[in-house]
Amino acid sequence: MKLESEHLEILAMIVEKGGLTEGAAALGKSQPSVSRTISLLEKRVGAPLFEPGRRPLRPTELGASLARLGGRIHALNGEAQLLVERFRKGQAGRLRLGGTPIFMDGVVAAMIAEFQQHHSDVHVEQSYGYLDAMLAQLRNGSLDMAILPLHPNQIPQDMEFTSLLPGRNVIACRVGHPLTRKSTITLADIDPFPWIAPPVDSPLYRDLQRALISIGSEDFRVNFSGGTFASIASVLAGSDSLTVLPYSVVFQTRKMTQIEALPLKIEHPDRQLGLLVRRDQASAPALTHFKAFMAQQCRQLEARIQHEQQVTRRRG
Amino acid sequence: MKLESEHLEILAMIVEKGGLTEGAAALGKSQPSVSRTISLLEKRVGAPLFEPGRRPLRPTELGASLARLGGRIHALNGEAQLLVERFRKGQAGRLRLGGTPIFMDGVVAAMIAEFQQHHSDVHVEQSYGYLDAMLAQLRNGSLDMAILPLHPNQIPQDMEFTSLLPGRNVIACRVGHPLTRKSTITLADIDPFPWIAPPVDSPLYRDLQRALISIGSEDFRVNFSGGTFASIASVLAGSDSLTVLPYSVVFQTRKMTQIEALPLKIEHPDRQLGLLVRRDQASAPALTHFKAFMAQQCRQLEARIQHEQQVTRRRG
DNA sequence: GGCGTTATATCGCTTTGGGTTATGAAACTG
């Protein structure tokens, strides 16, 4: 005969509170209800759980043992409820994020840290990739959200895209780079400097190609490639190399890295950096919160960028 | 909204088995039943527990977490059932035994050891006492069974008495005691030897008095008293002292202690050594088993005693 | 891409368990 965990929990509460009436009150039930539950449980167990005919209700040895187990069950149940609560509030869960490497490292990671200040039990699993791979992962459920630059008409039907920042790229160099002292930069100025190339399969790499073509350079010398953002930033800061980076990355990390953007207009891709989520699970609470949080963070970032530019313009 | 532990257990089983159908089979329920249980649970949780539209049913992150908790609940429930099973078979529980010191130490303890070979999870709590104290403890529920010598008309209404052995006492001495070489023993023979007295409030002490009066000795010299059986046996074995002991004790411990009984008939009290149990909890399984076990052990002991006496008689 | 297989969801119906209030019985308290 199967015992019900519910009954054991009720037993535990009664033993803990020391009486049917108090136990029932603690459980939010009426006294007859728990009384009957106990007698049913006793019938199933086949032995009395409380000493018969005693006023301060005292559990039998078996009753006490079962109550201990019931208490542990109750605790686990409570844990489950807590988990659900936290999950509903988006404070717990797992967030599997994938994104283009540079933007993840340069902008998103810092925001994740900030997010986890308020959602400490959200476990973030970060991975890197580009559009096709991440679409596949989003569809087969091994990824919850992709963070990447996307053109509006690239958004698939089954996905929801939240744009965060304009995908504006700039040519970046170390602070104090010779070119930064020039007020106008020509192709001839740029030509002597070697380039740091992002991974060849990345959008940034194509952006680099297009940018250089747009300013007239067909050929460019690459002296470093394949590194992640940390390596790129180090090489950039320690040499006179140039590279193409999203302006947001340059701006966000300008305190930590010794990198600035050249005041050179390059063709910027018509894309938005944003969040891609499968439409049918857009409602997962932690995801929703993270989306809202990222949107807000990026609005702030954008505002700071705007502000900075105005200041710079006024000064310059 | 309260989650039911039952539901979490079902969820756990489904996740473990990898599907509704198999889970239902493992739970001994129909598939529609568990399907509906899950959908109800999802409604209460407010979030999907399984990825929608996937053939090898795959739990959500939340679903998996809740399933883990459900599994632990299920394990505890199983423990509870096992406990009940063992309790019903009398293999688990607590047995609070009280008894007269000499008989508990000399006879019962060895039998408890034997009993626990087959009922390893029965926890025996032994205490010592005499009739009045033990009656009170039996009545207030702090003792499950008393083991003591009792006259048939001393049995209270609310108690059940199972007699084990006749309460025959003998005068005991060390093996090889001078008196054992005599074929007939007179009062004068006994007189020189000192006595070991049991506790003054014990039945045995009164038995000793009566025994000595019955053979004509009004006065006796006590050189040791107040000890438990182990001390008495040591002193007895290491001196020419005499004492009164239940024959069963002398017989049962004759291999371990160097004690034998004098072939001297003394007035034996009209009592039976037996088990006293409160009538209304005579059905506790471990108690029932212990009662039956003790009865059987004592029958065997009695038979061995009978056999020995016949052999002795034939030889003598 | 259509089709069969298999697994899941839904429906209607019945039974059980648990919820309630009202009330009776038992045991502690003064």
Add this chain to the structure above:
DNA sequence: CAGTTTCATAACCCAAAGCGATATAACGCC
């Protein structure tokens, strides 16, 4: 010994869970 408290029982009702039958959706296979 009466009053108070606490537990057990009765009568009733509804929610949940059981079942079989059946619709629907995914997957794999040709």
